[in-house]
Amino acid sequence: MALPRWFPVARKEATTLLRSKGTWILAPLLVVWGYGPTYISWDILGPDVTVGFIQVAGSTLLPLCVLLLTYRSIIQERTSGSLKFLLGLPLTRTDILIGKVLGRSVGAVLPFALATVVLGVIGGVKFGLFSPVRFIGVFLVTVLYIAVLVSVATAASAVTTSTVRVTAVLFGGFFLLLTLGWKIVGVRLYSAVTGNPVNPFEPPADGLLFAILRISPGRAYRTITNWILGVGNSGGQYTSVIEVLYPGISTNEYVVDAAFSGQPVPAYLHESIALVVLLLWGVIPLALASYRFNRGDLA
Amino acid sequence: MTSPAIETDGLSKQYGEVVALDALNMTVAQGEVYGFLGPNGAGKSTTINLLMDYIKPTSGTARVLGYDPWNDVVACHQRVGICPDRFxxxxxxxxxxxxxxxxxxxxxxxxxxxxxxxxxxxxxxxxxxxxxxxxxxxxxxxxxxxxxxPDLLILDEPFTGLDPHGVALVRDVVEAESERGATVFFSSHVLGQVDLVCDRVGILYEGDLIVEGTLPALRDTCDLSSDATVEDIFMRLTDGSAHAGEMDT
Structure with missing residues (x-):
């Protein structure tokens, strides 16, 4: 069976990333960033606190670095003219985008996988044997999240004509507003739409509020990983979710189980829907970009 | 082997008000070495960019080895080799x-x-x-x-940035590929090199193909002697001086 047409492009992209030192610096950074046991999370999770480290590593530093490793992948080739080699090959432009996304994803996943192994060893030694199913589950969801981030960055890189613009859109819009700051931005958006003020320590049991919060790819990612960890239905960091549900502690995180205590929870707030949200982030921007990339002038 | 290597019909490219290529009609037969000449900005790169699907046409059609260059990219590029310019x-x-x-x-x-x-x-x-x-x-x-x-080799300004050995190398490659049966289509604003390698030349000037033919035929058309070079032909056709300063010989 022949390899797909885009395979050599994917191999080139992965090779390019894995030969750069910046890619591998990601591994130790993620270990340092992710490792952070707390007494309360140990109390609830026991040895599985190690699995939570992966989520923390995947939450802020990972998306930033994955975007940094990807956002120039097409605009740079357009500016330098090397894209003429790829476009001159027997490939459709969609093939080129697929090769870019998959190759860069592999290139970004490998240092993350290394960091995961190190976190697993450190956590395993210090806190005992964790659930391998949860560990692998959270790892795989993070791999999916990386592919989604690469897909978004590639899409932006494919439709822009300037590096400055793609930087602004990805880091100012996608990363800062949608990923890092969505807890604030999303709640403001909810208040603006509904007119309801929100006390972050006692959020209302309104499905719309939680649905808005959940469209952030970062919060969708944490909703799925919190589900695997079994800490509660929320897009917040697992430590905060545990604190909200822990007797006697008050934290400003939005947790479905706390807000809807006793009331029926809308079906669309089920954790599995967050997986759909994440997949849509992986597909829709790239599909839109592909539409334009296929029709535009690239030289 | 019936379809031409390259065939364009009214191929045009406009960027807003600027006409980069104006209704190009050109046919390159299979197996020939075709020199696509003209000063910088004449539309040579635009033509190659269109034929390679780097850009899309404003109007007109083209066939490359019988394929639609914008819709049959995979089949077409499988048989085309490209040496791009400015990469x-x-x-x-x-x-x-x-x-x-x-x-x-x-x-x-x-x-x-x-x-x-x-x-x-x-x-x-x-x-x-x-x-x-x-x-x-x-x-x-x-x-x-x-x-x-490749059945068709497209070389965009292949002499740019090469020392004399490099220039000789390109000539040898063109000759060898032609001998193998490939069609070679190359663009150049360096007119001095092309006399030696081309079967036929086309001269593009301000977005228009102003003349096309074998060198002897062009010399006849222009009423020039048999030792006249492509440069002489070009100067005669464009009334000498206007753009002569831009030509890099």
Whole structure:
């Protein structure tokens, strides 16, 4: 069976990333960033606190670095003219985008996988044997999240004509507003739409509020990983979710189980829907970009 | 072998108000070496960009080896080799990796070393292209264009940035590829090189193909002696002085 047409492009992209030192610096950074046991999370999770480290590593530093490793992948080739080699090959432009996304994803996943192994060893030694199913589950969801981030960055890189613009859109819009700051931005958006003020320590049991919060790819990612960890239905960091549900502690995180205590929870707030949200982030921007990339002038 | 290697009909490209190419009608027969000449800004690169699907036309049609160059890209590029103009190579990848990218995508069975030997770069096979001089990058691109014995070789300004050895190399490559049966289509604003290699030339001037034919025929048309060069023909056709200063001979 022949390899797909885009395979050599994917191999080139992965090779390019894995030969750069910046890619591998990601591994130790993620270990340092992710490792952070707390007494309360140990109390609830026991040895599985190690699995939570992966989520923390995947939450802020990972998306930033994955975007940094990807956002120039097409605009740079357009500016330098090397894209003429790829476009001159027997490939459709969609093939080129697929090769870019998959190759860069592999290139970004490998240092993350290394960091995961190190976190697993450190956590395993210090806190005992964790659930391998949860560990692998959270790892795989993070791999999916990386592919989604690469897909978004590639899409932006494919439709822009300037590096400055793609930087602004990805880091100012996608990363800062949608990923890092969505807890604030999303709640403001909810208040603006509904007119309801929100006390972050006692959020209302309104499905719309939680649905808005959940469209952030970062919060969708944490909703799925919190589900695997079994800490509660929320897009917040697992430590905060545990604190909200822990007797006697008050934290400003939005947790479905706390807000809807006793009331029926809308079906669309089920954790599995967050997986759909994440997949849509992986597909829709790239599909839109592909539409334009296929029709535009690239030289 | 019936369809021409390249055929364009009213092929035009406009950027807003600017006409980069104005209704180009051109036919390049299979097996010929066609020199596509003209000063910078005449529309040569625009034409090649259109034929390679780097850009889309405003109007008009084209066929490359019988294929629609914008909709049958995969089938078309499988049989085309391109040496682009104004490009950079991938700085962290070795010369071998560059060739493997093309060989594997085209599913060809060429040996990267043999191709690099052909262009005088075999010594640099494992070196990252970021260390290459402009001439070496040009040679690497030429080697990449030869992968898979293309039926049509498109060389965009192949003499740019080459020393005399490099220029001789391009001529040898064109001759060898032509002998193998390939069609060679190359653009150049350096008129001095083309007399020796072309079967036929077309001269593009301000977005228009102003003349096309074999060199002897063009000399006759222009009423020039048999030792007249492409430059003489060009100067005669464009009334001498207007753009002569832009020509790089």
């Amino acid at each position: 950079e190579t991938y700085e962290s990848l070795s010369a071998r990796r560059h060739l493997e990218l093309v060989i594997d995508t085209k599913r060809a069975d060429d040996d990267p070393r043999a191709l690099l030997e052909h262009v005088g770069l075999a010594d640099a096979i494992e070196r990252p292209a970021g260390e290459f001089s402009q001439g070496m990058e040009q040679r690497l691109a030429l080697a990449m264009s030869l992968v898979g014995e």
